Amino acid sequence: MEDTIVFTREQVSAAVNNGANQVLDDDHIYVDDKTYDLINLIVNAQLTLLDNPDASLDDGIAENYDPDCDEDIPDDEPEEQRRARIIRTVRSWVS
Numbered sequence: 001m002e003d004t005i006v007f008t009r010e011q012v013s014a015a016v017n018n019g020a021n022q023v024l025d026d027d028h029i030y031v032d033d034k035t036y037d038l039i040n041l042i043v044n045a046q047l048t049l050l051d052n053p054d055a056s057l058d059d060g061i062a063e064n065y066d067p068d069c070d071e072d073i074p075d076d077e078p079e080e081q082r083r084a085r086i087i088r089t090v091r092s093w094v095s
Contacts, residue, residue, distance in 0.1 A: 012050055016043050037093040061090045 007015075020043045024031055031039070041061070048060035055063075062083045069089050077085070 009047075009050060013047055016046055034094055037090075041090065041094060058087045061087045065090050 020039050023029060024036060024039060044064035045057055045060040048055045048063055052059070065086050067082055067086060069086060
C-alpha cells in the first residue's frame with residue numbers, strides 16, 4: 001500500500017513555478033513573448049484549480065492578473081467590466 005504524500009500550496013506553487021522557470025530560462029529553448037505568456041497562464045490556471053477545482057480559465061485570469069495589465073482600464077470602471085477587460089487583455093497575449 002502506498003503512503004499518501006501531502007504537499008502545502010506553497011510547495012506545489014514552488015514546484016510548478018520552478019518547472020516553468022526551467023523551461024523559460026533554458027538557453028537551448030527559444031521562448032517568444034507569446035509562449036512565455038502562455039506558460040505563465042498555465043501556471044496560474046493550475047494554482048487557481050488547486051484552490052478551486054471548479055474555476056474556469058477566466059476565473060484564473062481574473063484572480064491572478066493585475067488590473068494594470070491593461071493600462072487603458074480606468075480606475076472607476078465597474079468591477080464586472082474591469083474583470084472582462086482583464087480577461088480579454090490576457091487572452092489577447094496568447095491568441
